[in-house]
Amino acid sequence: MNEIWLVRHGATEWTRTLQHTGRTDVPLDADGRREAAALVKPLNRQFFAAAFTSPLSRARETALIAGFASAEVLDDLREWDYGVYEGRTTAEIQMEIPGWSVWNDPVVDGESVDDVAARAARVLERCVAIDGRVVLFAHAHVSRILTAVALGLPHRAGKVLGLDSGSISILGQEHDYRVIRRWNWLPS
Numbered sequence: 230m231n232e233i234w235l236v237r238h239g240a241t242e243w244t245r246t247l248q249h250t251g252r253t254d255v256p257l258d259a260d261g262r263r264e265a266a267a268l269v270k271p272l273n274r275q276f277f278a279a280a281f282t283s284p285l286s287r288a289r290e291t292a293l294i295a296g297f298a299s300a301e302v303l304d305d306l307r308e309w310d311y312g313v314y315e316g317r318t319t320a321e322i323q324m325e326i327p328g329w330s331v332w333n334d335p336v337v338d339g340e341s342v343d344d345v346a347a348r349a350a351r352v353l354e355r356c357v358a359i360d361g362r363v364v365l366f367a368h369a370h371v372s373r374i375l376t377a378v379a380l381g382l383p384h385r386a387g388k389v390l391g392l393d394s395g396s397i398s399i400l401g402q403e404h405d406y407r408v409i410r411r412w413n414w415l416p417s
């Protein structure tokens with residue numbers, strides 16, 4: 230398997246407040262643009278055979294600032310559709326539904342973890358077909374699920390793979406299995 234570099238978009242107003250930000254197109258804030266600029270140096274040291282981005286502006290702008298203006302938009306890299314929980318924090322939801330977790334409970338009028346995993350599997354198929362290193366500009370939950378799928382883990386295992394805004398993670402291969410080469414690296 231070629232290397233897949235996962236880049237989480239820079240910070241937004243909702244990132245900071247821990248609101249579920251799925252399909253709402255919240256733009257990068259000033260800190261998010263600084264985080265995206267910090268990606269230029271480590272990413273430009275590599276040769277990427279392909280670059281893909283989520284269609285949402287926070288991912289596209291991160292790609293643009295990081296030097297990947299021509300990254301191809303893949304709808305399957307969109308963040309999880311949180312349905313009625315969009316814009317709400319886990320703490321707010323748990324006041325109504327004690328113990329609620331996006332990873333374990335139904336997402337009313339949104340996607341299940343299995344739905345997101347199916348999209349992630351399609352992205353992986355596309356990446357594996359490319360001869361060379363690939364970079365993906367996307368979001369926290371879809372990247373975490375994509376990683377679980379790539380490693381052959383249950384989709385819900387993504388819940389233990391925290392990702393900060395503006396981070397880089399690298400999936401690779403060791404012998405005949407996929408591995409995490411680097412996780413949640415924050416370039417300075």
